[in-house]
Amino acid sequence: MKRGALICQAVALAVAVTALTNACAVGPDYKGPPKVTDGDAGFVRAPAKLGNQTPTARWWTELHDPLLNDLIERALKANPSVDVATARLREARAALASERAKELPSTGVSAADLKAHGLTSAIGASSAGGSADTNVYTVGFDATWEIDLFGAHRRAVEGAAASLEGTRAGLHDVLVSLSSEVAEAYIQLRDAQERVRLTERSVDIEKQLLILIQRRRAGGTASDLDVARFGNQVETTQASLGPLLADVTDQMDRLALLLGTTPGSLDIELAAAAPLPLPPETIAIGDPSALLRRRPDIASAERKLAAQTAAIGQDIAALFPKLTLLGDVGFIAPTAERLLNGSSLLYVASPILQWTPFDLGRTKSRIDQARASRDEAEAEYRRTVLSALQDAESALNRFGRQRDTVGDYAKVQASAERIYQLTAVRLHNGIASTTDLLDADTKRVQAQLSYQQALAQLSTDFVAMQKSLGLGWVEGAG
Numbered sequence: 001m002k003r004g005a006l007i008c009q010a011v012a013l014a015v016a017v018t019a020l021t022n023a024c025a026v027g028p029d030y031k032g033p034p035k036v037t038d039g040d041a042g043f044v045r046a047p048a049k050l051g052n053q054t055p056t057a058r059w060w061t062e063l064h065d066p067l068l069n070d071l072i073e074r075a076l077k078a079n080p081s082v083d084v085a086t087a088r089l090r091e092a093r094a095a096l097a098s099e100r101a102k103e104l105p106s107t108g109v110s111a112a113d114l115k116a117h118g119l120t121s122a123i124g125a126s127s128a129g130g131s132a133d134t135n136v137y138t139v140g141f142d143a144t145w146e147i148d149l150f151g152a153h154r155r156a157v158e159g160a161a162a163s164l165e166g167t168r169a170g171l172h173d174v175l176v177s178l179s180s181e182v183a184e185a186y187i188q189l190r191d192a193q194e195r196v197r198l199t200e201r202s203v204d205i206e207k208q209l210l211i212l213i214q215r216r217r218a219g220g221t222a223s224d225l226d227v228a229r230f231g232n233q234v235e236t237t238q239a240s241l242g243p244l245l246a247d248v249t250d251q252m253d254r255l256a257l258l259l260g261t262t263p264g265s266l267d268i269e270l271a272a273a274a275p276l277p278l279p280p281e282t283i284a285i286g287d288p289s290a291l292l293r294r295r296p297d298i299a300s301a302e303r304k305l306a307a308q309t310a311a312i313g314q315d316i317a318a319l320f321p322k323l324t325l326l327g328d329v330g331f332i333a334p335t336a337e338r339l340l341n342g343s344s345l346l347y348v349a350s351p352i353l354q355w356t357p358f359d360l361g362r363t364k365s366r367i368d369q370a371r372a373s374r375d376e377a378e379a380e381y382r383r384t385v386l387s388a389l390q391d392a393e394s395a396l397n398r399f400g401r402q403r404d405t406v407g408d409y410a411k412v413q414a415s416a417e418r419i420y421q422l423t424a425v426r427l428h429n430g431i432a433s434t435t436d437l438l439d440a441d442t443k444r445v446q447a448q449l450s451y452q453q454a455l456a457q458l459s460t461d462f463v464a465m466q467k468s469l470g471l472g473w474v475e476g477a478g
Contacts, residue, residue: 025151027313047400140330152317166303295470
């Protein structure tokens with residue numbers, strides 16, 4: 001009973017020491033990131049019809065294209081990059097659990113059946129010569145517990161927790177990039193398919209013009225030069241179809257890769273042309289302060305700063321002594337039957353104080369290095385915030401400018417359409433030729449092509465704007 005009481009007192013002392021030192025941790029406490037911008041005002045470059053309401057995380061639903069919605073959702077589940085980021089997140093969780101486990105005692109259990117020579121009666125063995133061989137049976141339990149006097153373990157846990165959150169932000173960044181890449185590839189696919197259709201229409205019109213010129217040449221009202229010139233135009237337009245068809249295939253294969261599948265696997269699903277997805281008239285973009293909270297790259301940089309701050313405390317703690325409690329309880333006997341008798345009990349309990357004063361120079365160098373790393377992380381955070389703001393402002397500006405450009409090309413298209421209709425009326429009244437009508441039709445198709453490309457760029461700029469705002473993931477992801 002007396003031995004058991006001593007062990008209990010030792011454990012109680014260890015618990016008390018731990019409780020007293022848990023409130024102490026050397027090194028700077030993390031007080032949050034530096035203030036880079038007040039973020040109170042709205043975006044400087046935000047065009048009209050973009051409000052500061054909270055934007056939709058799944059922004060692609062505002063394009064009202066069910067197939068695009070499905071493709072993005074499938075990509076977010078099946079893309080290998082998501083699997084890589086998820087695996088890293090699991091690894092970071094395990095690293096945090098490992099650091100937390102270091103705050104607990106390290107224990108072990110052992111058992112052995114040994115051959116001993118010269119064993120004395122200390123274990124109850126008897127031998128005429130005092131040095132005969134005998135069996136020795138042992139069972140033991142040992143524990144070591146490093147008391148976190150100066151918070152080194154707790155700083156390590158702080159750093160691991162910050163690294164875990166930074167890894168989670170990395171997963172969110174993958175989701176943001178992936179959703180925007182799928183949408184961009186889908187927009188480029190639909191744009192290429194529509195341009196193929198319009199170019200084929202242009203080829204048909206130019207071929208009709210060539211036939212008319214050939215007829216006029218046969219009638220003596222056109223020259224060989226006219227025929228050659230129109231023939232060259234047909235060949236030139238025909239040649240432009242090749243790159244467009246290649247672009248269609250490239251975007252299908254790009255989407256297949258983003259969805260984690262093989263090239264060609266989406267050809268049937270995407271072969272039929274469909275309208276280009278267009279952004280809505282009114283778009284919510286939030287404000288800069290919300291952007292700072294939402295963008296994963298900013299969150300990752302902030303968490304790295306927190307981890308580097310905790311690392312300073314870990315290195316400072318190395319300047320001070322370490323206290324470790326060592327305990328070993330076991331039984332040793334010459335026979336298995338006597339192993340668990342009270343007389344076979346052996347135990348050791350001892351505090352161990354360790355200090356390395358001659359390594360103070362190296363320790364201080366590590367502290368200086370940790371402080372420099374922390375300063376680097378702070379500067380990197382400021383750079384990331386400013387870069388994110390510039391990215392968002394630039395994307396907003398491009399979207400606003402392109403929306404005006406679309407309006408200009410819409411006027412060009414309307415004008416070309418009116419010219420075509422008026423030419424058709426003149427042809428009906430006998431004051432214009434079929435050649436005039438086909439020429440007007442060619443210009444109308446060219447105007448439609450320009451308008452189509454402007455629309456595609458507008459949708460692409462919309463996607464870039466959503467990515468710059470850090471949208472594409474929701475709370476709880478990962």
